[in-house]
Amino acid sequence: MTTRRGTVAARLPDFPWDKLLPTRRRAAEHPDGTVDLAIGTPIDPTPAVVRDALAAAADSPGYPPAAGTAELRAAAAGWLARRAGVEGVDPDRVLPLIGTKELISTLPMLLGLGPGDIVVIPELAYPTYEVGARLVGADVVASDSLVALGPTRPALVWVNSPSNPTGRVLPAEHLAKVVAWAREHGALIASDECYLECVWEGPPAVSVLDPDVCNGSYAGLLAVHSLSKRSNLAGYRCGFVTGDPDLVAGLRLARRHLGLLPPGPLQAAARAAWDDDPHADEQHARYERRRDRLRVAFEAAGFRIDHSEGALYLWATRDEPGWDSVAWLAERGIVVAPGELYGPAGARHVRIAFTATDERVDAAYARLAG
Numbered sequence: 001m002t003t004r005r006g007t008v009a010a011r012l013p014d015f016p017w018d019k020l021l022p023t024r025r026r027a028a029e030h031p032d033g034t035v036d037l038a039i040g041t042p043i044d045p046t047p048a049v050v051r052d053a054l055a056a057a058a059d060s061p062g063y064p065p066a067a068g069t070a071e072l073r074a075a076a077a078g079w080l081a082r083r084a085g086v087e088g089v090d091p092d093r094v095l096p097l098i099g100t101k102e103l104i105s106t107l108p109m110l111l112g113l114g115p116g117d118i119v120v121i122p123e124l125a126y127p128t129y130e131v132g133a134r135l136v137g138a139d140v141v142a143s144d145s146l147v148a149l150g151p152t153r154p155a156l157v158w159v160n161s162p163s164n165p166t167g168r169v170l171p172a173e174h175l176a177k178v179v180a181w182a183r184e185h186g187a188l189i190a191s192d193e194c195y196l197e198c199v200w201e202g203p204p205a206v207s208v209l210d211p212d213v214c215n216g217s218y219a220g221l222l223a224v225h226s227l228s229k230r231s232n233l234a235g236y237r238c239g240f241v242t243g244d245p246d247l248v249a250g251l252r253l254a255r256r257h258l259g260l261l262p263p264g265p266l267q268a269a270a271r272a273a274w275d276d277d278p279h280a281d282e283q284h285a286r287y288e289r290r291r292d293r294l295r296v297a298f299e300a301a302g303f304r305i306d307h308s309e310g311a312l313y314l315w316a317t318r319d320e321p322g323w324d325s326v327a328w329l330a331e332r333g334i335v336v337a338p339g340e341l342y343g344p345a346g347a348r349h350v351r352i353a354f355t356a357t358d359e360r361v362d363a364a365y366a367r368l369a370g
Helices: 016-027 048-056 070-084 100-110 128-135 172-184 245-258 264-275 278-300 322-330 358-368
Strands: 095-097 118-121 139-142 156-160 188-192 221-226 239-243 304-306 313-317 350-353
Touching: 016 322, 048 264, 070 095, 070 239, 070 264, 095 100, 095 245, 100 128, 100 188, 100 221, 100 239, 100 245, 118 128, 128 139, 128 156, 156 172, 172 188, 239 245, 278 304, 278 313, 278 358, 313 322, 322 350
Parallel strands: 118 139, 118 156, 156 188, 188 221
Antiparallel strands: 095 239, 221 239, 304 313, 313 350
8 A cells, every 4th residue: 555654744845954064063163162143043041021920820730722811912912002003903813823933834724725826935035934835735936026926826925024034124115015916916915023123224124014004904914923032932932923803713713623722821921021021122232232243243254244124134245155155154163044045046145143142242253353
């Protein structure tokens, strides 16, 4: 009998970060150790207000609500109004997640997409957008110009601002045109806004749910938010999605059937994080200092920084193949991500995360600009 074991894995690319293993080994040979600027994982302490809320909710013997507690949903809606200018979101339209990567990778499945459907992703994009489409056998088109798609009628369009990897921040006028195009062509928009508060230059980032973008209607729109970067909660796996009430209701029902339940104590911790702004402001200042120091160091080493107005990365090039830059930096004990991991358009760039400790940032500075 023929088995179909492994057919899902056969649709997926190799895990991108595995390509960096030889680079990591070379960088580890540096006498002062590795400076890892490849992956944007938080390294600063989880805020005390969050840890206290987690401990207080640790006695949690029952199943948590898939829809999220009323307190958590209200806190997320309050954060949107307070920090993103998106007022009037009904907490019942907020759906907590087990980390946003979980939602991004499963959204095409939960929306019922499959072979013959088209998912549009940015030309330079977080790889999981493509992974989610591949899992269901949908076609993927990488394009930053929806007009260039011609007669193509996508089912789902991913938007990401501030961008991972480039740090580009899309203005409200641009996002409004994307929303209008998608509505005209019957496409849904999923906006990955996990770096919304991480802006360093220029005007603030705006949500796809901003009234200047969506014209006062959430129809056909989903916005995805995370606590991983804002609050150093990557290990807690806490985020939420909101937007079109019918879409959110459908996602809630599907997630109940699948048992995708954010753990109860973590829902309490997430509520505390969304309700508290001072810890986020403090973390923002830390990242800004590290970003400024790394920018000086890499520019002194001959790199040009493109975009990088937001997110937690510098998008850098020396006008050479990105892998050559990766190798040159590894000789100095510094690990960065080659831009091609995010799409062919990134082949001559590298992505530099500024989520290392102050001590490791200083080490990189000394090796490059000292």
